[in-house]
Amino acid sequence: MVTAPTTLRDIARACNVSVSTVSRALADNPAIAKKTRQLIQETAKELNYRPNAQARALKSSRTDAIGVVVPSLVNPFFAAMAAAIEDEANQAGYATIITSSGESSPKITEAIEALRARQVDGIIAVPHIEAAEMLEDVALSIPLLFIDRHLEGSNIPAVISDAAPGIKAALEALNSRGHHKVGYLAGPQTTSTGRDRLQDFRRYAEELGMDQIVHHGGYLHEEGFRGTQKLLEQQPTAIIAGDSMMTFGALEACYRENVDIGKQLALIGFDDFVFMRIQPAPVAIIDQSVEHMGRTALRNLVQSFSAKSPPEGAVVKTRFIPRESIEFTP
Template identity: 50%
Template sequence: MNPSPATLKDVAAAAGVSVSTASRALAGNPVITEQTSERVRQCAEELNYRPNAQARALRSSRTHVIGVTIPSLVNPFFATMAQVIQQEATARGLSTIISSTAEDPGQLNASLDVLATQRVDGILAVPYNGSEASFERLRKARIPVVLLDRELPATGLSTVASDPRPGMDAAVAHLLANGHRHIGYLSGPMTTSTGVSRLAAFQAACERHGVEKREIYRGGYERADGHAGTLTLLDRGVEAIIAGDTMMSVGALEACHARKVIIGRDLAFIGYDDNVTLRLQASPVSVIDQDVATLGRTGLRLLVDLMSGASPPTTVTTPTTLIIRPSSDFIRPADEVRT
């Protein structure tokens, strides 16, 4: 009588792991350590284990589910991005798993690992510097990935991001044309590509247009950073402030209200990313706009192409534009200086 063929349960028992861990190890899931994977593979070979053909076909089939990781669902920019992606995905017959990572690289890495175990067909992710290793594991596992908003050049992954230079240059030129010559900038963190590139764009615009008096507050992409930074810049006597992201824009408004500084009269203010909060101010806020809907739709289209085996461009860059509103569109008298 021939012995029964080895099962996955037999392999798991021999390797001292659970059945699910053995299955993931044999499938090359990056969540499983290389040491454990090697032990499972060795046991499978010794037991002459052969996966069931039907089970193997099931594992290789598509789930029609994609993962989306964003830094925050409180931030209107990323909430809109998630909504656009979900709507576009639904129209294409795809379901989405959305994870908010709280601007924390550790949470991003954990979310990516979980999405990998859920056998998603692909992932759209807003990355952080320092998360390269997690994306490398996804690449080795052949899970299609498209980065959104922020770049990680070392990964070589397809990326959709905006170019801050056109909008920032137009913003600085607009302020100068209206007589606002002492300009402050609320900068995002240097741990993100957007924080670095937007600060560089502001500095380059000031150099190009001859801004002699400029102030920079280096903070983070949080409302509290915008609030603290605005108070600091006001104390330095700036006549105008440009915010480097949505949540800092909201924090800046709160700081001005607290100080009883009237935007559009006492201070020229330009926010970042268009949203209803900025449009509904007593003095509607000018913004440097990235067109988040286009970013989200473009990212999803690239991911779908990747999942179908196509090779999309490594990087797609969309321009930023300046939308002028009353918060900055007023003339400052030549002899008026803020104190």
């Protein structure tokens, strides 16, 4: 048997007060005596009262919900990002609706339109270059904040990482150990992260006089695997992977080819996940603090609601974490 949900009228009857008094007491309005507020709030809890979110949204023109669009929830980087946003949102009193776009323009368009139909208060999205026009249009009617990537020529703010400090420190660490031929697994050049990281790698490797071997791939495990196999054929003494999924692929390729990481090859990955630390030779990492990025994006978006202005972007510096995977010296 399904029990009807508790209403304000039920609480008012139990406490022998008016419905308006119950409503104000549950909102913690100081106009209601503290003793009465406590009685009503305790009674509401005992009766398992749940506020009607839809009614509250109609009254306030807000849904207390935030949309999040990431390329993939299989990728641990984006999964961690979504989890950080969700946790920060919960602490701020917001629900989250999380969806993935599959690195596809049609899918990100569908995801954004679905979130708009649900009248979320704002959206945090990893953008796709082919959906730029649609995203610009969305930003005119709802607070929109990019995360992880930015779009060239767009005025939409973004919370991104600056890969330069981490890549520079990683190359300096390799150079100090005598590495002069370094392979790099580059991300797709259709993304700002792929372009910026490759530019930083080329710039600092050139400054250090290092020979560069670049494999142009994508943010997929398979790309890291195939790319590493191709790089190994050219016998670099070190390899840097441009994201976490390609790092996993690089690890598998090294194991498949019986390359002893840390003894026959130096390997540096991206993003500090626990899997990197439990390898036979824990993997040195360029870390972009994904949790900090997610929480910053959520806070900036929420602040824009009260400020009634576009959300602010932010830049998070990367850092290099040396580990046993770079102990090999040629």
